[in-house]
Amino acid sequence: MKQISHLDDIPSTPGKFKMDKSPYNRLRWHSSLAKLTFWSFVFLALIFIFFFRSPSSSTPQALSDPSRRYLQNYSWGGAAWEKRVRSSARIRSRNGMSVLVTGAAGFVGTHVSAALKRRGDGVLGLDNFNDYYDPSLKRARQALLERAGVFIVEGDINDEALLKKLFEVVAFTHVMHLAAQAGVRYAMENPSSYVHSNIAGLVSLLEVCKSANPQPAIVWASSSSVYGLNTKVPFSEKDRTDQPASLYAATKKAGEEIAHTYNHIYGLSLTGLRFFTVYGPWGRPDMAYFFFTRDILKGKTISIFEAANHGTVARDFTYIDDIVRGCLAALDTAEKSTGSGGKKKGPAQLRVYNLGNTSPVPVSDLVSILERLLKVKAKRNILRLPRNGDVQYTHANISLAQRELGYKPTTDLQSGLKKFVRWYLRFYADGKKSGV
Numbered sequence: 001m002k003q004i005s006h007l008d009d010i011p012s013t014p015g016k017f018k019m020d021k022s023p024y025n026r027l028r029w030h031s032s033l034a035k036l037t038f039w040s041f042v043f044l045a046l047i048f049i050f051f052f053r054s055p056s057s058s059t060p061q062a063l064s065d066p067s068r069r070y071l072q073n074y075s076w077g078g079a080a081w082e083k084r085v086r087s088s089a090r091i092r093s094r095n096g097m098s099v100l101v102t103g104a105a106g107f108v109g110t111h112v113s114a115a116l117k118r119r120g121d122g123v124l125g126l127d128n129f130n131d132y133y134d135p136s137l138k139r140a141r142q143a144l145l146e147r148a149g150v151f152i153v154e155g156d157i158n159d160e161a162l163l164k165k166l167f168e169v170v171a172f173t174h175v176m177h178l179a180a181q182a183g184v185r186y187a188m189e190n191p192s193s194y195v196h197s198n199i200a201g202l203v204s205l206l207e208v209c210k211s212a213n214p215q216p217a218i219v220w221a222s223s224s225s226v227y228g229l230n231t232k233v234p235f236s237e238k239d240r241t242d243q244p245a246s247l248y249a250a251t252k253k254a255g256e257e258i259a260h261t262y263n264h265i266y267g268l269s270l271t272g273l274r275f276f277t278v279y280g281p282w283g284r285p286d287m288a289y290f291f292f293t294r295d296i297l298k299g300k301t302i303s304i305f306e307a308a309n310h311g312t313v314a315r316d317f318t319y320i321d322d323i324v325r326g327c328l329a330a331l332d333t334a335e336k337s338t339g340s341g342g343k344k345k346g347p348a349q350l351r352v353y354n355l356g357n358t359s360p361v362p363v364s365d366l367v368s369i370l371e372r373l374l375k376v377k378a379k380r381n382i383l384r385l386p387r388n389g390d391v392q393y394t395h396a397n398i399s400l401a402q403r404e405l406g407y408k409p410t411t412d413l414q415s416g417l418k419k420f421v422r423w424y425l426r427f428y429a430d431g432k433k434s435g436v
């Protein structure tokens with residue numbers, strides 16, 4: 001049956017419309033016109049509401065969504081800002097590169113940015129300074145980079161307009177993509193933040209990179225956690241990575257697949273680095289070695305995980321300087337992307353490497369080393385490894401990185417923690433900073 005509606009009176013061909021003269025029909029026509037006007041207003045109002053509540057605005061609703069809480073309106077742009085961007089990214093050595101480092105106020109990001117700048121590469125940082133852990137530590141890292149001549153733009157990798165602007169101002173040769181939602185256990189508390197940064201953010205970055213002309217080569221942080229529940233050790237790049245134990249691991253694995261797609265379709269040169277529990281000065285307070293140090297000094301009990309039947313939980317702890325050398329080697333050996341303006345011109349490089357230390361240490365031994373360095377006995381509470389994303393054991397096979405990147409870790413856990421503890425005691429010495 002045909003539905004009667006006020007729209008039935010509107011001709012499809014306006015010129016052919018004949019006005020019906022009867023007063024009854026005129027009334028119907030007027031009321032239809034009024035309804036049409038009314039619904040047009042409703043429609044326009046909906047469009048208005050939609051645009052003013054879009055993710056790029058910092059409305060209370062957008063900010064109350066945990067996955068969106070960092071999509072604030074960062075202020076960027078303007079002549080002075082562009083000048084700072086250009087100057088920070090300027091290459092100062094022969095054959096140097098200009099690198100956009102995302103997550104530059106993060107642990108690895110700060111170290112990599114400083115190392116690149118030291119050797120004369122142009123470096124521009126990008127960071128959203130979120131509050132996953134104490135933002136004042138990120139600000140302190142920012143101040144450190146500022147002194148080295150590295151400017152960190154405040155913004156989110158999901159902000160494509162900002163990313164496009166950065167590529168308009170600087171023709172980056174490389175992107176070192178380290179911005180991510182890290183941490184294995186936090187994924188159960190705030191799952192959407194992992195999707196926001198590690199998946200949506202990665203796609204947003206790759207979208208801009210694929211359209212850039214020239215396209216940059218991209219090196220990015222994957223994770224040892226992609227090996228998930230594998231029991232065959234050491235972990236090799238050839239091993240399966242289809243049984244992640246945490247959402248964090250799943251988003252990093254998804255990132256590797258997304259990298260494959262962008263390499264395949266657009267000719268982007270992509271290198272994923274699977275980091276193994278990176279530690280050191282300026283580290284992340286959410287990691288065990290860091291908060292164990294803080295809690296041991298405060299006399300607080302620490303929880304040390306063990307597997308079933310008193311099984312050892314161990315990590316292939318890798319010192320930050322070794323990781324930085326691996327990152328720089330990955331950038332140095334990255335071939336150019338082959339596409340331009342969003343079109344692939346030929347096959348491009350696609351790589352994945354383990355960057356580990358190749359000598360796993362039980363977590364209880366890590367605590368013993370900290371006790372010796374801090375000269376304080378830890379209050380240990382042995383707990384069964386919770387099922388919240390942690391795996392029992394990690395151990396990297398690094399022969400591929402050794403062969404192709406010349407990667408060779410040189411710092412054992414004892415020497416690395418010594419440097420960390422020295423930094424920690426100095427950094428938190430004034431008692432004002434909490435180390436949280």
Ligand SMILES: O=C(O)[C@H]1O[C@H](OP(=O)(O)OP(=O)(O)OC[C@H]2O[C@@H](n3ccc(=O)[nH]c3=O)[C@H](O)[C@@H]2O)[C@H](O)[C@@H](O)[C@@H]1O
Pocket residue numbers: 182183184222223224225274275276277278286287288289303304305313314315363390391392
């Ligand atoms: O290798 C990696 O890719 C990952 O390394 C770390 O993850 P994880 O190795 O779990 O590092 P921590 O959270 O510092 O834990 C280290 C060890 O301490 C154990 N642990 C942790 C917390 C705790 O209270 N007690 C405890 O015994 C964990 O089970 C683990 O064996 C990082 O946090 C991840 O962001 C990174 O991606």
